[in-house]
Amino acid sequence: MKFPINTVVSLTITLALTFIVLAGNAQVKLSGAYVLSKIDYLNGEELPDDNLLKYTYVKYTFNQNEISISGTYYENGRPFFFIINGDHLTVRSSTGAVLNTMKVLESTDNRLVLVSGSANGSLEDPWAIKYILYKEEYIQNNIPLRPDGIFSINEKDTVFKSSQKVYAKFNGESFQSYIYDLIRGRTKEVKSGELLSSFIIDKDGQPDSLKIIQGINRKFDEEYVRLFNAARYMWQPAKLNGQPVRVLMTLTLKYSSSAQTIPSYFNGQKANIAYKNQDYKTALIYYDLALEVKGDEIEHLYRRGICKQKLGNLAGACADWSRIKQLGKDEADELLSKYCK
Numbered sequence: 001m002k003f004p005i006n007t008v009v010s011l012t013i014t015l016a017l018t019f020i021v022l023a024g025n026a027q028v029k030l031s032g033a034y035v036l037s038k039i040d041y042l043n044g045e046e047l048p049d050d051n052l053l054k055y056t057y058v059k060y061t062f063n064q065n066e067i068s069i070s071g072t073y074y075e076n077g078r079p080f081f082f083i084i085n086g087d088h089l090t091v092r093s094s095t096g097a098v099l100n101t102m103k104v105l106e107s108t109d110n111r112l113v114l115v116s117g118s119a120n121g122s123l124e125d126p127w128a129i130k131y132i133l134y135k136e137e138y139i140q141n142n143i144p145l146r147p148d149g150i151f152s153i154n155e156k157d158t159v160f161k162s163s164q165k166v167y168a169k170f171n172g173e174s175f176q177s178y179i180y181d182l183i184r185g186r187t188k189e190v191k192s193g194e195l196l197s198s199f200i201i202d203k204d205g206q207p208d209s210l211k212i213i214q215g216i217n218r219k220f221d222e223e224y225v226r227l228f229n230a231a232r233y234m235w236q237p238a239k240l241n242g243q244p245v246r247v248l249m250t251l252t253l254k255y256s257s258s259a260q261t262i263p264s265y266f267n268g269q270k271a272n273i274a275y276k277n278q279d280y281k282t283a284l285i286y287y288d289l290a291l292e293v294k295g296d297e298i299e300h301l302y303r304r305g306i307c308k309q310k311l312g313n314l315a316g317a318c319a320d321w322s323r324i325k326q327l328g329k330d331e332a333d334e335l336l337s338k339y340c341k
Contacts, residue, residue, distance in 0.1 A: 030062040030084070034112050034133040042115055043126035050275075050306045052299070053129065055334045067091055068173070073164045074249075075174035088123075089114070105130070110138045140165055145240075151248040159200060159246045160238065164330075168201035168247050169236040176251060178234075182227050183253075187220045195224060195253040203244040205237040216255070224253070256294065264293040268300055280307040298329050305332065314339060 036058060040046050047054040061068040061076050070077025080099060081092045091100045103123040106113035112133040118125035143165045151159040160166050172178050193216040200209040210228055215221040238247035271286030287304035291297060305320035318340035321332035 033061050033136040035136050035139040036131045037134050038132040040130055042128040042130050055331055074167045110135050157246055159248055162247050162249045166238045166240045166247055168238045171234045179227055183223055187223050190216055190255040193255050198250045200246055200248055201235050202246050203237050205235040207232050264290045275303050280310045283307050296327055298324055298331055302331055
């Protein structure tokens with residue numbers, strides 16, 4: 001998805017973050033959220049389309065000495081520790097192991113530029129990857145509200161659909177992981193099944209109107225409702241133009257049997273290795289096998305589409321990327337706009 005921020009900014013990652021640089025060698029302070037809106041090489045060259053980073057959505061949330069990393073706008077993601085040393089930002093695991101080091105190339109009130117190391121680890125290499133970030137609020141203000149971004153309108157109120165433009169925030173890693181963690185062990189183990197639910201977060205952050213569209217079994221569904229109600233004070237309301245609004249949210253809980261998961265996993269691994277080696281013919285065969293078992297794997301659909309494109313089957317590529325859109329994800333929006341008009 002692309003939208004104008006002065007010129008054209010390519011939106012692929014959400015990050016909340018307030019960046020303050022003090023004079024001289026003073027410490028950089030981080031808090032809040034920024035969106036990675038463009039990614040390219042330090043030398044200014046564009047990443048190739050088959051580099052999954054190019055259109056990946058990621059959010060970094062900074063809170064004191066923690067950085068949370070997420071691949072979706074409505075989650076905070078798993079937290080890690082970080083430290084600032086001069087113009088270097090180092091991300092560490094809970095055991096202190098260094099996971100990544102980035103260089104702060106630029107920071108202003110609304111814009112932040114970071115550099116991640118190249119294949120040889122250098123932050124100065126022309127092939128190091130450069131991330132251009134903007135404040136989440138700044139990004140949201142520049143995303144147009146689409147007609148399909150509204151769920152319902154009545155005389156008293158409007159309910160919006162959850163989107164990158166407007167969404168309610170859960171006070172934790174994610175509402176989905178919160179439910180997964182608590183429901184585990186409280187119900188009989190579910191080998192396979194899918195629960196799909198919808199609910200509304202109102203203007204004061206209270207959830208209501210829970211609807212289980214598709215359940216797993218009576219006991220599981222009842223436990224889900226109990227945990228949903230127990231989390232009613234763990235939400236922050238959605239805001240549009242600075243004002244709280246009502247927003248429709250959805251949650252899916254999926255469980256797969258080993259008969260589904262194991263073949264898909266190993267075929268996917270083989271496909272990824274071939275893809276990395278640019279052996280698109282072999283990768284396509286293994287992605288087909290993986291997707292026969294689990295047809296909603298976003299990364300597999302994305303990369304299979306790239307394989308088809310590289311092999312001259314653009315219509316097939318567009319079909320895979322359109323499937324990603326149908327699943328409610330935006331990872332392939334740029335490719336759809338670029339190649340599938």
